[in-house]
Amino acid sequence: MLLPADAVIALRCPVCGRVELKSLSLFAFARGRAVELICACGTTIFRLETRDRKQFLARAHCMACEEWHVFECRRRDIWSTEVKELVCEDMGLEIGMVGPYSSVKARLRSQEKSLAEMARDLGFSAYFENADIMCAVLEYLYEMADNGRLTCxxxxxxxxxxxxxxxxxxxxxECGAGGVVAAKDNDDLLRVEQVWGMRLTSRGVHMERRQAGPRDGRRSKK
Ligand SMILES: [Zn+2]
Ligand SMILES: [Zn+2]
Ligand SMILES: [Zn+2]
Incomplete structure (x- = not known):
């Protein structure tokens, strides 16, 4: 049987609200060391420890009730082919998840998508400056990501x-490059509509125009 050696934890920080990810390698637990996830804002939000690499104790700083929750798990709960949810029993909410990297990423992506859709459908437009623009821009971004046109x-x-x-x-x-894409008015949407792909650089997001000549790897006849 092949044991997946790497898993990833995704947890939303109760202090700043961002979702942090950390890969969990079984080999990181040599001599009973604990693995911690510290958010970019400096808050420790997760801790995983074990003595024997069979039984694990996970502690998660809950974004729903702000308490620490303890989860006892076995090795195969964490390093498996399926995503496991971490649930806050008090609030009945999913606060994070652990599992294979690609599955966790896919779930986060659909959660973000549904968050934006929900905001629009339920009229939670107060959160966004313009929920329709936000949803439309996100649609373009996800499409680019799905087609490999959103790269670093x-x-x-x-x-x-x-x-x-x-x-x-x-x-x-991987490298910390990145930037922001505005999504608050029609001009922002128009800009994204004209973009073929986006590339992250150290100075922000570089937009690659749709009609800026032949694409990479494809030459015009001349
Ligand atoms: Zn934080
Ligand atoms: Zn909780
Ligand atoms: Zn990069």
């Missing part, structure tokens, strides 16, 4: 997306 200068294609009231923040977890 370092070659990473797995760009982190965070949604704010008037803009979307893109960031590469």
């Amino acid at each position: 200068r370092c070659g990473n294609r797995d760009v982190e997306v965070e949604i704010f009231p008037g803009y979307i923040q893109l960031r590469c977890a």
